[in-house]
Amino acid sequence: MSLLPVTNSAVRDAPLDIMAEADRTALRQAVKYLEHRSLAMRLSLLFGRQISMVGKLLPAHLSEVVDKTAERAIRMGLAVAMNSLNNETGRDRRGWHKTAAALSGAAGGAFGIASLPIELPISTLLMLRSIASIAKTEGEDLAKTETALACLQVFALGSQDGDEHGQRTSAATEGGYFAMRALLAQSVTEAARFVVERGVVEESAPVMLRFVSQIATRFGLVVSQKVAAQAVPIIGAAGGAAINYAFIDHFQVLARGHFIVRRLERIYGPDVVRAEYDAARRETAGAFA
Numbered sequence: 001m002s003l004l005p006v007t008n009s010a011v012r013d014a015p016l017d018i019m020a021e022a023d024r025t026a027l028r029q030a031v032k033y034l035e036h037r038s039l040a041m042r043l044s045l046l047f048g049r050q051i052s053m054v055g056k057l058l059p060a061h062l063s064e065v066v067d068k069t070a071e072r073a074i075r076m077g078l079a080v081a082m083n084s085l086n087n088e089t090g091r092d093r094r095g096w097h098k099t100a101a102a103l104s105g106a107a108g109g110a111f112g113i114a115s116l117p118i119e120l121p122i123s124t125l126l127m128l129r130s131i132a133s134i135a136k137t138e139g140e141d142l143a144k145t146e147t148a149l150a151c152l153q154v155f156a157l158g159s160q161d162g163d164e165h166g167q168r169t170s171a172a173t174e175g176g177y178f179a180m181r182a183l184l185a186q187s188v189t190e191a192a193r194f195v196v197e198r199g200v201v202e203e204s205a206p207v208m209l210r211f212v213s214q215i216a217t218r219f220g221l222v223v224s225q226k227v228a229a230q231a232v233p234i235i236g237a238a239g240g241a242a243i244n245y246a247f248i249d250h251f252q253v254l255a256r257g258h259f260i261v262r263r264l265e266r267i268y269g270p271d272v273v274r275a276e277y278d279a280a281r282r283e284t285a286g287a288f289a
Contacts, residue, residue, distance in 0.1 A: 016268050019276050026260050027273070031280045033257030034177040039158065039222050042246045043229045058224055066227055069117050070220035073124035074155060074212050075203060080125055081148040082201045085132040116227060127248050128152070131255040138259035139266070145195045149188050149211070150262065154255045156184055156218040176281065177261070178274060180218075187211045222250070 019027070058066065131151045132142055140147045157180055191211040195201055202208060229243050264273045 017272065019264070019268055019272060023264055023267070024276060024280075027264055027276055028280045028284070030257035030260040031277060031284055033253045034157065034261075035281055036284065037250065037253055039225050039247065039250045042250060043225060043243065058228060062227065062231075063224065065116060066223050067216075067220050069120050070223050071212065071216035072117070073121040074152065074216040074219060076121050077124055077128045077152055077155070078201065078203065078208070078212060080128060081132075081152055082145070082195065085128070085148050085151065086142040120223065123244055123247065124155070127155075127251045130248065130252055134252065134255040135259045138256075138263045140259060140262070146188075146192045149192055150258070151255075152215055153181070153184055153188065154251055154258055156180060156215045157254045157258060158219065158222040158251055177257075178277070184214055187214050222247075 128151060131154050132148075135147060135151055136142055140150070142148065142151075157177065187207075187210050190207045194205060194207045203212070226243055226247050261273060261277065268276075
């Protein structure tokens with residue numbers, strides 16, 4: 001009796017139930033990136049513990065500048081994401097992006113808060129290019145609208161900073177990475193559908209404004225910490241460069257974790273990845289408390 005060849009399409013399309021050890025190791029690393037790293041902690045190590053709290057005490061007028069500049073930066077990022085991210089080569093250019101961001105930060109450190117409306121959009125676009133390169137190395141198709149929006153999502157993930165005791169500062173982020181993705185899920189889905197159906201990005205459309213606002217609000221929380229650190233009188237150009245280096249590294253690390261998770265979800269399905277992620281999160285919680 002001859003056996004008919006078995007087609008691989010069904011097997012290939014079906015998610016796997018058991019995660020390979022190499023992928024489980026990668027996921028554990030992603031958990032560390034996404035749950036246990038914060039810009040506030042990085043800046044505290046650079047300039048002292050007091051920096052981590054200054055961002056919460058910015059004067060109202062500075063907070064307004066930060067919010068408006070963060071929204072403008074994300075709006076510019078949206079335009080770039082929809083039009084030119086698919087030109088990224090996928091080569092590891094993180095070092096180059098960090099150097100360019102450090103130079104931008106040096107100008108911010110030298111000229112103070114007044115340079116933020118110019119410096120932040122530049123830094124944001126540099127970070128977005130770096131995030132896109134990371135996405136491509138993890139198998140993402142940058143020509144897809146959903147992937148471009150996933151790159152922008154990274155700027156919202158950075159708001160999951162803890163306080164000086166490593167505890168969450170917002171009930172909205174108590175569930176960590178997946179809770180943040182859930183908060184953004186509807187606006188991301190609606191924005192992607194809108195762009196696909198219209199074939200063009202209408203930034204003034206309510207659905208796009210809602211997406212930009214959600215990302216920018218959370219991005220602004222991290223920007224406030226950067227601004228607070230740069231506002232310290234002794235920082236200067238060198239300090240500004242160091243702050244921006246830490247700033248872009250923070251989002252590069254988040255991007256790596258984010259796109260590792262998405263790559264594994266394509267292989268194993270969301271349920272298997274979420275179960276493994278939660279298990280790894282519980283294992284690492286004590287080490288980073």
